[in-house]
Amino acid sequence: MTGVAYSFAQQLPAVTYKNPTLPVETRVADLLSRMTLEEKVGQLLCPLGWEMYEIKRNDVFPSDKFKQLIKDRKAGMLWATYRADPWTKKTLSTGLNPALATKAGNALQRYVIENTRLGIPLFLAEEAPHGHMAIGATVFPTGIGMAATWSPQLIREVGKAIGKEIRLQGGHISYGPVLDLARDPRWSRVEETFGEDPVLTGEIGKAMVEGLGGGDLSHPYSTLATLKHFLAYGISESGQNGNPSFAGIRELHENFLPPFRQAIDAGALSVMTSYNSMDGVPCTANHSLLTELLRNEWKFRGIVVSDLYSIEGIHQSHFVAPTMEEATILALSAGVDVDLGGDAYMNLMNAVNTGRISKTALDASVARVLRLKFEMGLFENPYVDPEKAKKEVRSEESVTLARRVAQASITLLKNEHSLLPLNKNRKVALIGPNADNRYNMLGDYTAPQEEENIKTVLDGIRAKLSSSQVEYVKGCSIRDTVTTDIEQAVAAAQRSEVIIAVVGGSSARDFKTSYKETGAAIADEKTISDMECGEGFDRATLSLLGKQQELLKALKATGKPLIVVYIEGRPLDKNWASENADAVLTAYYPGQEGGIAIADVLFGDFNPAGRLPFSVPRSVGQIPLYYNKKAPQSHDYVEMSASPLYPFGYGLSYTSFDYSDLHLSALMPRSFEISFKVRNTGKYDGEEVAQLYLRDEYASVVQPLKQLKHFARFYLKRGEEREVKFILSEEDFSLVDRNLKKIVEPGTFQIMIGAASNDIRLQTKVEIK
Structure with missing residues (x-):
């Protein structure tokens, strides 16, 4: 023995x-x-990774730039190594497919393990808001589309698929989900978010984190989920990306912080700071947020990473630090562990040597990074299998899942005289700039795609109808006002029985667009691409750009039934369509299988059940517009109603649902079970999304007039009835009082249950003693 x-x-x-x-x-x-001081600082650097490899025939090697980086800076992480897009100048021919990606990751790991003194493996961080942003990975609907499913179960599956594809290729950290609340649709990054509501955002975000591994780093496909962006980044002044955000402390605790807390409790181990400032303090230098709240109060044990070059922004954009070293000291002292970009924290060595930063503070950040590397098992298993990645990235199961999520997200806003679903015997004119544009289906943060990988609406419809039944004309572009073929579009419409017009916006980056150092696009008058959304493309209006409105009016004038489908990254102006079109749908950015999913809905192979995760305004003059505003009730403007054109939670079906038999029973003094019945009373099988809202009638601080607390998406065959149950807990009745303490006050609460925030079918009240 x-x-x-x-x-x-x-x-x-x-x-x-x-x-x-x-x-x-x-x-x-x-x-x-x-570790030496240089080695410690190196572990906190996360430089840009796409120039760190060289492809030679069918193999990949560390580049000279990478070798120099390791020699000079001893970097412990890389960001976006596998990323390919116009900003990185990596294309289908010059970038990494899944098999080459694994070889690149293996080569970089092998180099640092074999050629550095301590052999500490690298962390590879990758963008993954709606799929791994790498060639050959599965492209799911963007965040706003995922939220429109109102299905945490489905999004948990998405998280699993994304995590697996990243880990198969040798990545470890996934940037996403984006938990910013989007209250201003002018902002360019609405598409990345889960909408305007803290409860929906929290539930969808939690599900994504659980799918990505839920913090169990021992699982081979778990990633370090990185929550973006801390904090209140989506309500920037004037809708301008990175502008200051204005929100009271109570508002932060009531709405903006809970989704992050929920995702952290679900296992998220990384949080990214945001570019904005709040109350004069840049979020990347906010000690009260990053240390007092995140670490001390919430006991967050993961790492905090700056957004790209946001530490530099403390000095160069916000002007609160006169030098880069001062900005670096502010960031580390606030609680930022990792420098995304990897230049700012090189100043730490001098700051430590001169005593302006303590070795204890530096060691604490380094220890957090190392701990996660050990927990993930990188010291024992740093390498991955190219053949496995080649076979299992973008698997048939993942592609099917992408289609399911796209189907579930599509939201029917109008269906006059039950025009939809369409009969497959009709002749269709398919018109519009987004009817057959592959990259406009995908949203921002998407890698180059093989053409056959993306299904457009034209592809979807052609798969269902004979070629003689479909006539396609583009009509116009998203933004270009010079090149149009509206006359041909009208002629095609006149030859058809029904018109499907696919319009909207685009976040498709191209090689003509200029980009900032951060990767945000620069909008200019010289470049007429389709891109009107995506990071950096903030809008002053929400109207359709280019000649799209002119196209729609010309099609309407033919007298043929008109269906308008919006492919969009933000809620665009739908006033004209709501009044003049016979049917209106939004598909958000539906991802690689979006065209098939849209055709499935149009022709009744899938009954739509997507619900709006945001309010659709009538005018930019209403912004900010969100359903859970605090009292008092809004009054109408001189020119128009104060209500949204389409409210939060809204979405139609081809069938109808009745709600009945509401019962309330106490489980404990401050906990209740709510039960009710829902029956499918229409002629189609379908899904309903039941929503429960709460209102505290009188409270010590002003409360929302209506706040979502619970929801459930479920399937009912025609004629079928089911009982739905929700548990209202003490947490649901709580508020943040005048002392910023979360408490439950005695009082009367209205309970509202229905199919949308404006469609309440059942009501009751409960008294909290």
Whole structure:
């Protein structure tokens, strides 16, 4: 027995931090004790990764730039190594497919393990808001489309698929989900969010984090989910990306912080700061947010990473630090562990040597990074299998899931005289700039795609009808006002029985657009691309750009039934369509299978059940417009109603649902079970999304007139009835009082249950003693 034990001990590494049988904390402490100041700072650097490899035939090698980076800076992370897009200048021919990506990751890992003093493996961080932003990965609907499913179960599956594809290729950190509340549709990044509501955002965000691994880094496909952006980034002044945000402390605690807390409780181990400032303090230098709240109060044990070059922004954009070293000191002192970009934190060495930053503060950040590397098992298993990645990235299961999510997201806004679903015997004129434009289906943060991978609406309809039944004319572009073929579009419409016009916007980046250092696009008058949305493309209006409105009016004049489908990254102006079109749908950015999903809905192979995750305004003059505003009730403007054109939670079906038999029973003094019945009373099988809203009638601080608390999406065959139950807990009745304490006050609460925020079918009240 002694001999066996001795033999086993002989096989274990003599160096403590390399011994996998020891506790992680022991290994971290040992490794930290061996590191020089330069090596410690290196672990906090996350430089741009796409220039760190070279492809030679069918193999990948570390580039000279990478070798120099490791020599000079000893970097412990890379960002966007596998990223391909016009900004990185990586194309289908010059970028990495899944098999080459694994070879790149393996080559970089091998180099640092074999050519550095301590052999610490790299963290590879990748963009993944709606799929891994890499060639060959599955492209799901963007965040706003995922939220429109109102299905945490479905989004949990998406998280699993994204995490698996990243880890198969050798990545470890996923940037996403985006938990910013979007209250201003002029803002360019609405498409990345889960909408305007904290409860819907929290539930969808939690599901995504659970799918990405839920913080269990021992699982082979778990990633470090990175929550973006901390904090209140989506309500920037004037809708301008990165502008200051204005919100009271109570408002932050009531609405903007809860989705992050929920996702962290679900296992998220990384949080990204935001470019904006609040109350004069840049979020990347906000100690009260990043340390006092996140670490001390919430006990967050993960890492905080700056947004790209946001540490530089403390000095260069916000002008609160006169030097870069001062900006660096502010960021680390506030609680920022990792420098995305990797230039700012090079100033830490001088700051530590001169005593302006303590070694203890530096060590704390380094230890957090190392701990997560150990927990993920990178010291034992740093390499991945190219053949497995080649076979399993964008698998048939993932593609099917992309279609299911796209189907579930599509939201029917109008269906006059039950025009939809269409009979497959009709002749269709398919018109519009988004009817057959592959990249306009995908949204921002998407890699280049093989043409056959993306299904447009034309592809979807052609798969259902004979070629003689479909006539396609583009009509016009999204933004270009010079090149149009509206006359041909009208002629095609006149030859048809029904018109399907696919209009909207685009976040499709191209090689003509200029980009900032941060990757945000620069809008200019010289470049007439389709792009009117996506990071940096803020809008002053929400109207259709180019000649799209002219196209719609010309099509309407033919007298043929008109269906308008919006492909969009933000809620565009739908006033004309709501009054003049026979049917209106939004499909958001539906991803690679979006065209098939839209055709499925149009022709009745899928009954739509998407619900709006935001309010659709009548005018930009109403902004900010969101359903859960605080009292008092809004009054109408001189020119128009104060109500939205389409409210939060709204969406139609081809069938109808009746609500009945509301029952309320107490479980505990401040906990209740709500039950009711929903019956499918129409002629189609379909899904309903039941929504429960709450209102505190009188409180010590002003409360929302209506706040979503619970929701459920479920399927009912025609004629079928089911009982739905929700549990109202003490948390649901709580508020943030005048002392910023979360409490439950005695009082009367209205309980409202229905199919949308403006479509309440059942009501009751409950008294909290």
